[in-house]
Amino acid sequence: MFPLPKTGIPGATFPAVPSSTAASMMLGVLHQLRSTQLLPPAELQALQFRQLSELTSHACRTVPFYANLLRQSGIKLTQPISREIWHKVPILNRQAVQEAGAALHARELPQGHGSISTATTSGSSGRPVTIRKTALAQFFWQCFVIREHEWQGRDFSALWMTILRDDLRTDPAHSNPLRRFPDWGEPLAAIYPTGPGLLLDYRVDVAEMFRIIIKEKPAYLTTFPSLLRELLRESHASGVLPQGLLEVRSTGEALSTEIRSLCGELWGTKVSEIYSAAEIGIIAVPCPEQNALHVQSEGVFLEILRDDGTSCASGEEGRVVLTPLHNFVMPLIRYELGDRATLGAPCSCGRTLPVLRTIPGRARDMITTPTGERRFPFYSHGEMMKLDAIIQHQVAQTAINQIEIRLVVRRPLTVAEETQLLSIARAGLGTAHELRVVYCKEILRQESGKFAEFTNELNPSL
Numbered sequence: 538m539f540p541l542p543k544t545g546i547p548g549a550t551f552p553a554v555p556s557s558t559a560a561s562m563m564l565g566v567l568h569q570l571r572s573t574q575l576l577p578p579a580e581l582q583a584l585q586f587r588q589l590s591e592l593t594s595h596a597c598r599t600v601p602f603y604a605n606l607l608r609q610s611g612i613k614l615t616q617p618i619s620r621e622i623w624h625k626v627p628i629l630n631r632q633a634v635q636e637a638g639a640a641l642h643a644r645e646l647p648q649g650h651g652s653i654s655t656a657t658t659s660g661s662s663g664r665p666v667t668i669r670k671t672a673l674a675q676f677f678w679q680c681f682v683i684r685e686h687e688w689q690g691r692d693f694s695a696l697w698m699t700i701l702r703d704d705l706r707t708d709p710a711h712s713n714p715l716r717r718f719p720d721w722g723e724p725l726a727a728i729y730p731t732g733p734g735l736l737l738d739y740r741v742d743v744a745e746m747f748r749i750i751i752k753e754k755p756a757y758l759t760t761f762p763s764l765l766r767e768l769l770r771e772s773h774a775s776g777v778l779p780q781g782l783l784e785v786r787s788t789g790e791a792l793s794t795e796i797r798s799l800c801g802e803l804w805g806t807k808v809s810e811i812y813s814a815a816e817i818g819i820i821a822v823p824c825p826e827q828n829a830l831h832v833q834s835e836g837v838f839l840e841i842l843r844d845d846g847t848s849c850a851s852g853e854e855g856r857v858v859l860t861p862l863h864n865f866v867m868p869l870i871r872y873e874l875g876d877r878a879t880l881g882a883p884c885s886c887g888r889t890l891p892v893l894r895t896i897p898g899r900a901r902d903m904i905t906t907p908t909g910e911r912r913f914p915f916y917s918h919g920e921m922m923k924l925d926a927i928i929q930h931q932v933a934q935t936a937i938n939q940i941e942i943r944l945v946v947r948r949p950l951t952v953a954e955e956t957q958l959l960s961i962a963r964a965g966l967g968t969a970h971e972l973r974v975v976y977c978k979e980i981l982r983q984e985s986g987k988f989a990e991f992t993n994e995l996n997p998s999l
């Protein structure tokens with residue numbers, strides 16, 4: 538059914554008159570996206586290069602890192618940029634972003650890009666980077682979130698449940714894990730009327746979590762794949778099936794085909810996922826018609842490259858290199874995310890946006906307590922990041938009663954820092970495990986190419 542936006546004028550229900558400036562801006566962009574998704578690829582790419590030229594000329598004028606790059610390499614990023622020049626721009630990896638620090642920050646911003654926020658992410662390699670973003674970059678992120686809702690044709694009047702960490706729940710041992718909201722929240726509820734929303738804190742026992750799902754009957758459920766696996770296991774063991782569940786939205790980790798098909802078999806429910814990264818925004822979302830992921834080319838310029846830097850052909854796996862088009866406060870130009878992916882053949886749905894075959898793998902597991910319970914490790918990732926001697930970390934369960942905190946450090950931690958680290962870990966992981974700090978030269982990726990901040994090496998299986 539056509540989703541009718543909220544109206545700002547009583548009585549003018551159809552067509553709706555948007556209720557705020559923000560809603561009008563968003564609907565204005567969404568209107569364009571409905572056309573740009575159908576453009577011939579060359580035309581879309583030409584528009585991307587217009588926006589890339591805006592970004593690169595701004596970067597050369599106001600970002601010291603790019604001003605130096607320009608001086609040293611003689612690459613003229615200040616002119617309207619061509620594909621030929623583009624391919625000469627060096628790839629920026631995570632380590633370079635870490636090292637560049639404030640040299641990647643713009644000294645000034647064009648008008649209207651809005652306020653600046655920061656986020657720290659360990660991403661796929663476990664090396665923390667702090668990213669600055671403008672309100673404009675967040676605005677485009679939100680537009681793609683809404684576009685995905687529209688593509689999927691979801692019933693906005695239904696109940697949406699999210700199972701993630703509820704940061705406002707400061708006393709997980711004693712407080713109610715479920716919070717109720719009148720709608721699905723931003724950004725969708727800013728422009729469309731929606732049904733109610735629920736936030737279930739993942740820091741509860743899986744059996745309890747499943748009981749809440751059965752009782753509340755959400756139509757849509759967002760959660761981690763590893764948690765979905767636990768819920769499916771609980772459902773299978775108890776013989777109880779959720780009623781009215783239309784779709785599970787996987788987030789935060791790679792979704793294995795095994796879990797996807799188990800969810801289909803046991804619950805008869807499809808599982809969808811979005812490919813995104815904190816540094817970039819939304820990268821690709823599922824096609825509503827075909828088994829494909831469409832790159833959100835109006836927000837990000839995506840390249841899949843061979844090791845020698847040349848572009849991969851369709852069907853050939855390579856390094857994912859991304860340029861977010863609208864974040865002028867910390868331009869990331871040809872940023873290597875650390876993922877590997879493969880471009881697919883054009884989609885038969887009619888959308889000409891490039892196709893990724895699959896979402897690159899990510900993995901995180903659940904912790905096993907000595908009494909056999911499974912739950913998420915909820916140590917404070919952000920707190921751990923504040924210890925600036927740490928370059929990379931990983932928390933690994935290596936035995937039923939033992940957890941290793943693996944660290945790659947710039948310099949040895951002081952006694953006080955190590956005590957702080959252990960208390961952060963203890964606060965989140967509980968007291969059931971022996972904690973051990975292990976210093977490493979490098980923490981290797983998993984076979985999938987992704988890095989798990991937490992890894993359960995007890996080999997859990999469904």
Ligand SMILES: [Zn+2]
Pocket residue numbers: 824825826827829831884885886887888
């Ligand atoms: Zn498609």
